[in-house]
Amino acid sequence: MLHVRGNHDVPDGPPENPVAETKAVAPARGPGAVKLGDVTFLVLNTSDPALGGVGGSVSTEQLRAFERLLDESTGPVVVLAHHPLDDHSIEGNPLFAPFPSWAFTREREALRSVIERSARVVAVFTGHVHWGSVRLVNTIPYVSVPSFLERWHESGAAPGAYAVATLGPGRRLRVDFRSLEAGMVVSFQHG
Incomplete structure (x- = not known):
C-alpha cells in the first residue's frame, strides 16, 4: 500500500517523506519511486514547499530528480502527487x-513537459482539491481523487467518496469514482 502525504499531513512543515510504503520508503523530500510488478509509481512531494501552507510547489532539485527517475524507469509509470x-x-x-493559485502545483507545466517527453506515464493521480475529475492532457489522464470526508454542505454525513483505478494491458486504465453514502459509481475508461 502507498500513502501520498499532503499539505495537512505534517502540521509543522512539509512532509519529510512524500511516500510511505510497507516495504520501501522514498528518499526525504521526494521524489520517490516504488516498483510494484511491472509498474513504477513515482511520487512527487508537492509541498516542497507548501505555498502559504496550502498551495503546491516542487523544488528545482526535485524536478531534476523526477526527470532522472522517469528516464531510468522501465515499463509503465504512474505518477502520484x-x-x-x-x-x-x-x-x-x-x-x-x-x-x-493554491489549487494546483505551481510548476505543473514543467512537470507535464517532463511527463510527456518520457512517453511511459500511463496516468497521473492527485487529490488536494477535494473533488473528483479526469482531464486528458496530450492523451495522458490526469485524475483528481475526491476527498473521502468532504461534505460540501454544513449538514449531513460525509459521502465517503473515493476512486478505484485498474490498469490493464496496453496502457488501459479504468477509474471508478464511488461514494459509500449514495452508492454511486461513475466510471472513466481510457486506452
Missing part, C-alpha cells in the same frame, strides 16, 4: 475557486 498537475476547472469549488 497531492496537488494537481493539470489545469482542470475549479469553477464552483467552494474551497479553491476563490484561491486558484
